Amino acid sequence: MSALGALEAAAGSGGTALFRPLSAEDGEQRPAEIESLCMNCYRNGVTRLLLTRIPFFKEIIVSSFACNSCSWSNTEIQSAGRIQEQGVCYSLAVTSRQDMDREVVKTECATARIPELDFEIPAFTQKGVLTTIEGIIDRALAGLEQDQPLRRETDEEVARKIEEFIRRLRQLKELHSPFTFILDDPSGNSFVENPHAPRKDEALVVTHYRRSPQQAAMLGLEGEEVAEKAADPAEELRNEVLQFNTNCPECNAPASTNMKLVQIPHFKEVIIMATACDSCGHRTNEVKSGGAIEPQGTRITLRITDPSDMTRDILKSETCSVEIPELEFELGMGALGGKFTTLEGLLKDIRELVERNPFTLGDSSAPSKAEKLQEFVGRLQEVIEGRRNVHFIMDDPAGNSYLQNVYAPEEDPELRVERYERSFDQNEELGLNDMKTEGYETPAR
The missing domain is CATH 2.20.25.420 (ZPR1, zinc finger domain)
Incomplete structure (x- = not known):
């Protein structure tokens, strides 16, 4: 037994x-x-x-x-108890002999500090002790003095500095000046005596705090912390990349799709999906809105005046159309799918979409049509390189597209965002005309 x-x-x-x-x-x-x-x-x-x-x-x-x-x-x-729900930090202003005699429980995972002396006893460097403030200083003095004779023989400069530190530590022990004693224990099981208990001790400040993931790992509580996070499904989705099996759209071989929930500053949450095929190397990425369809449509107009505009973040939903009036260009809803990229990245995708089509610039294209499209590609390249100023317009009836305001939260002088009421045809295209979510009754049986 x-x-x-x-x-x-x-x-x-x-x-x-x-x-x-x-x-x-x-x-x-x-x-x-x-x-x-x-x-x-x-x-x-x-x-x-x-x-x-x-x-x-x-x-x-x-x-x-x-x-x-x-x-x-x-x-x-x-x-004799378990690790507490929160960590604890004691801060004591030591001003008298009675303060030096206070009982202290210091567990092995606690850190003791004296800021005035830049002195610290790190966690897990000593066993847990039941002692006093004076006792902790005595243990520190004994540890420092233990190897001093050897240091004086091998490294006189280090020995001299440690001797000076020991002298200052002895002065603190003799209370030549007041000092602060701090005991920080993430397990919550350390203790500094309050001689006035149950009344409040004005010289002692006790602070309880939530452990950081690093402190929880140090105490062997990783599983417990993960369990707490997993209790909130939305928080788990935000911090985790989900993966599910699918088939490659090009070669139909088994592939995997990664999905991540991302918060776009000054906008909303979106879902980014990326598929990579190990067989044929095909890669696709798509963005979908993480929220509902907005009450109003959104029309975003950016006047491109500087090459730095190409670095603006852009979210183009699958319901968004793109227009560049100066180039007489319009990209309809559904083309290119949902994209979360930069303005430069989207314009390059548009260029590749035109160049990739064999019926526009390939051998099957008409010479006159191919010449016009080549001219368009050249003018689009000038926009990408910042040599041509144009207006870039995004029109999203669902209100789920976004173009970064580099002056946020202030207004951007080159960016205009308009809200408008959707037409009947736009609601029909979004499937909203036949959708009824309130004011209906369940038919009687």
Whole structure:
């Protein structure tokens, strides 16, 4: 039977509490003793376990090991409870001798700092201890002084700097000046005594906070954090790339499509879908609106005056038409599908759409028609290169297209966004005329 099990059995038979308040006057509280291996000389020593409760805090397990063979000893504490829902940070203004005597529970995952001295004891560099503020400083002094004789022989400059730091640390211990002691524990199981409890301690500030993903990983809680995030399906979609199997539209071989929900600043959420085929190398991408059809249509007009306009982000939905009046060009709804790219990227896609068609610029095209289209491609290339100023117009009856305002949230002098009421034909094309979502009744049976 383990020591904890033995103590539980003893407490059950005697009718006493397993965890009793920590008190110097309690002579009946006896630790359990267990014979255990000494990790210094590998002979048997004795480990003593004491289960106790710190007033206004929680239950802890104090363990102490001593070896009679080599005189090696070690003490540490462990929390008897689970990791808390939130981390905790204690900030104490140390101004008196009484403050130095305050009890401190420092777990192994806690970080202790003294900002005035730029001094820090990082997490997981020491075992958990039940001590005082003075005791923590004494342990730090002992650790720094331990290898000083060797440092003086090997690196006198480093030894001199550490000696100076030890002198300043001793001055803090003797309270030559007030200082701040900070104890930060992401597990929430560390503690600094409030001698005025249950009243508020003006010198002690206790802050509870939500652990960061890095702190949760450090405590081994990655699974718990993921479970919390998975509780919100919308948040999970925003942070995850979904993948599903499909067939390549070119060679019909099995392929995969990636889908991601993206928030466009000053606009709305969209769904980006990308398909890549390993067999033939075909790649496609498409964008769909993540929201509903807007109450009004949107007409966006941009006057292209500078090459930097080509870098503007653009979202063209599948219901959006594109027009460039100066080039007598119009791209109807459904052409090119949904796109989330830059203005330059969309204009290049339009150019490729014209050049790829064998009936326009190929061997099957009429010479007069091919000449006009070649002229159009050349003028479009001038727009892409910033050598021709034109008006770029996007007309989306569904209101789900977007062109970046580089001055946001201020108005863009070259960009005009107009809202308009859709016509009957536009509503018919969007399937809205026969759609009724309110004011209807379920027929009686």
